[in-house]
Amino acid sequence: MTSLPKQVRLVEVSPRDGLQNEKRPVAIEDRLRLIDDLGAAGLRYIEAGSFVSPQWVPQMAGSDELFARLSRRPGITYAALTPNMRGFEAALAAGIEEVAVFAAASESFSQKNINCSIAESLDRFAPVIEAAGQHGIRVRGYVSCVLGCPYEGEIRPQQVMPVARDLYQAGCYEVSLGDTIGVGTAGTTRRLFETVAREVPRAQLAGHFHDTYGQALANIYASLLEDIAVFDSSVAGLGGCPYASGASGNVASEDVLYLLDGLGVETGIDLDRLIQAGVRICNVLGRDNGSRVARARLASSTPACS
Amino acid sequence: MTSLPKQVRLVEVSPRDGLQNEKRPVAIEDRLRLIDDLGAAGLRYIEAGSFVSPQWVPQMAGSDELFARLSRRPGITYAALTPNMRGFEAALAAGIEEVAVFAAASESFSQKNINCSIAESLDRFAPVIEAAGQHGIRVRGYVSCVLGCPYEGEIRPQQVMPVARDLYQAGCYEVSLGDTIGVGTAGTTRRLFETVAREVPRAQLAGHFHDTYGQALANIYASLLEDIAVFDSSVAGLGGCPYASGASGNVASEDVLYLLDGLGVETGIDLDRLIQAGVRICNVLGRDNGSRVARARLASSTPACS
Numbered sequence: 142m143t144s145l146p147k148q149v150r151l152v153e154v155s156p157r158d159g160l161q162n163e164k165r166p167v168a169i170e171d172r173l174r175l176i177d178d179l180g181a182a183g184l185r186y187i188e189a190g191s192f193v194s195p196q197w198v199p200q201m202a203g204s205d206e207l208f209a210r211l212s213r214r215p216g217i218t219y220a221a222l223t224p225n226m227r228g229f230e231a232a233l234a235a236g237i238e239e240v241a242v243f244a245a246a247s248e249s250f251s252q253k254n255i256n257c258s259i260a261e262s263l264d265r266f267a268p269v270i271e272a273a274g275q276h277g278i279r280v281r282g283y284v285s286c287v288l289g290c291p292y293e294g295e296i297r298p299q300q301v302m303p304v305a306r307d308l309y310q311a312g313c314y315e316v317s318l319g320d321t322i323g324v325g326t327a328g329t330t331r332r333l334f335e336t337v338a339r340e341v342p343r344a345q346l347a348g349h350f351h352d353t354y355g356q357a358l359a360n361i362y363a364s365l366l367e368d369i370a371v372f373d374s375s376v377a378g379l380g381g382c383p384y385a386s387g388a389s390g391n392v393a394s395e396d397v398l399y400l401l402d403g404l405g406v407e408t409g410i411d412l413d414r415l416i417q418a419g420v421r422i423c424n425v426l427g428r429d430n431g432s433r434v435a436r437a438r439l440a441s442s443t444p445a446c447s
Numbered sequence: 448m449t450s451l452p453k454q455v456r457l458v459e460v461s462p463r464d465g466l467q468n469e470k471r472p473v474a475i476e477d478r479l480r481l482i483d484d485l486g487a488a489g490l491r492y493i494e495a496g497s498f499v500s501p502q503w504v505p506q507m508a509g510s511d512e513l514f515a516r517l518s519r520r521p522g523i524t525y526a527a528l529t530p531n532m533r534g535f536e537a538a539l540a541a542g543i544e545e546v547a548v549f550a551a552a553s554e555s556f557s558q559k560n561i562n563c564s565i566a567e568s569l570d571r572f573a574p575v576i577e578a579a580g581q582h583g584i585r586v587r588g589y590v591s592c593v594l595g596c597p598y599e600g601e602i603r604p605q606q607v608m609p610v611a612r613d614l615y616q617a618g619c620y621e622v623s624l625g626d627t628i629g630v631g632t633a634g635t636t637r638r639l640f641e642t643v644a645r646e647v648p649r650a651q652l653a654g655h656f657h658d659t660y661g662q663a664l665a666n667i668y669a670s671l672l673e674d675i676a677v678f679d680s681s682v683a684g685l686g687g688c689p690y691a692s693g694a695s696g697n698v699a700s701e702d703v704l705y706l707l708d709g710l711g712v713e714t715g716i717d718l719d720r721l722i723q724a725g726v727r728i729c730n731v732l733g734r735d736n737g738s739r740v741a742r743a744r745l746a747s748s749t750p751a752c753s
Binding site: 145328329363389396433437 | 451702
């Protein structure tokens with residue numbers, strides 16, 4: 142049988158990537174409760190907020206207050222997105238220990254999303270990464286649209302590789318490859334990691350899969366076969382796809398955990414507590430739970446003739 | 448890179464397994480329209496009905512009339528479930544060319560579902576299979592609960608193997624292994640096929656996955672890696688899980704096809720037409736579409752900042 146990683150780290154993005162893409166802004170108390178529930182479930186990396194202008198991303202307003210009030214559990218990294226130096230300085234003032242920056246594999250997406258080219262975006266992050274290094278703050282890099290772009294269509298692995306390499310060489314300790322519109326499948330996923338791994342060690346790569354086309358878990362399994370051992374996910378699948386309203390987005394952490402548990406891969410995460418965290422935040426948001434595992438567990442068990 | 452089957456056959460079960468498990472019975476005209484839409488999409492095997500007592504399964508009432516009125520497209524097999532000799536004789540009278548029988552890997556499930564042991568159920572099907580053979584009618588075998596049972600919990604591959612073997616040796620040309628409650632994961636799926644394939648050739652095995660825990664596509668990809676090339680699925684994911692109301696059931700054909708297309712595996716099926724078939728039947732049923740691919744395609748595309 143094939144060999145798989147013995148351990149996998151899950152990077153929980155619901156408090157940032159998840160809530161950022163939900164329609165209803167959430168009170169800081171509920172954001173803090175979510176973060177605490179996630180820590181109680183055993184997650185060790187939680188993307189807790191984002192230092193961006195509240196005009197652009199109102200759901201992330203108050204991230205400075207959130208970090209000030211955060212009850213930090215030992216052994217957990219609470220990270221924040223910092224798209225520019227101003228955001229980084231705010232994060233620094235808030236006592237952040239880890240930040241994240243992002244670039245796109247698609248020029249069109251870069252222009253439409255942050256109004257600059259890929260090269261310009263990397264130039265913009267260079268001082269952030271350097272300043273972070275000077276303060277002993279780790280930086281995680283994200284690449285968007287690694288398997289497809291809403292504007293350009295297909296994205297080749299050769300377009301992703303230089304961006305991932307540049308982020309890594311600039312000082313990001315890990316680069317998360319994001320299938321932003323969820324169009325990737327198991328084969329293209331494997332070819333992507335195989336290609337990018339020529340420039341960035343597999344141990345420094347992560348997969349960020351969206352389940353818009355239902356492919357996320359198959360893509361994660363394919364990634365495990367490529368020896369990738371870090372995956373981003375969002376409890377209850379929070380965070381719809383920003384490019385197609387009504388379509389699903391982030392892969393649900395519970396569903397990923399169920400797969401990993403079934404494969405015998407260690408994560409240190411408790412599925413029941415994770416489900417509880419998701420149920421609670423879905424109640425706050427007034428939305429359906431996007432995790433199939435959660436829904437299956439919650440559904441009434443009524444034995445019946447098949 | 449790993450080798451995958453070059454072609455895969457999809458066995459479409461929505462008109463039987465799908466509709467049977469929907470709450471609202473559907474008029475024969477709409478069942479016929481669904482079957483025709485599926486054929487137009489390129490499906491070559493359609494489980495169109497079931498010859499069982501209408502008292503047990505009211506949604507399948509009128510299967511004899513349905514087959515009489517069916518516009519058969521050339522090259523397509525229209526099959527029906529025949530749980531006993533009485534059902535088989537009705538199917539024969541209706542001009543069926545292929546039938547299906549089923550047994551369980553779990554004794555408890557067999558007892559609770561059809562009021563007899565596994566061995567008794569096989570004895571019950573033996574005359575059906577023999578009579579079918581005498582009439583030149585092919586028989587497909589199903590095994591339920593191959594990766595878990597709602598009553599017994601875990602099911603070992605060693606429990607599945609003898610049942611699959613018995614069906615095969617009795618004369619079933621193909622045996623479909625069904626994860627009835629959707630609890631299987633990629634590793635247990637691969638071990639299952641590896642074990643059963645010691646007794647039944649891989650070319651005669653199929654996978655019938657439920658997506659109750661979101662694992663179906665990962666399980667299908669895992670099965671492809673085990674050289675399995677036949678999968679059962681249901682357009683729009685029709686047919687909820689009969690054991691947990693509200694949980695999902697059959698894997699959506701559109702989502703499976705998207706995976707296979709992405710992998711470059713030939714199926715002869717047109718995704719757009721398949722989506723149309725699913726949309727139409729969901730409108731008739733007044734239910735949400737269970738296919739993520741269909742929902743993604745139907746969702747409005749609104750580029751927005753991420």
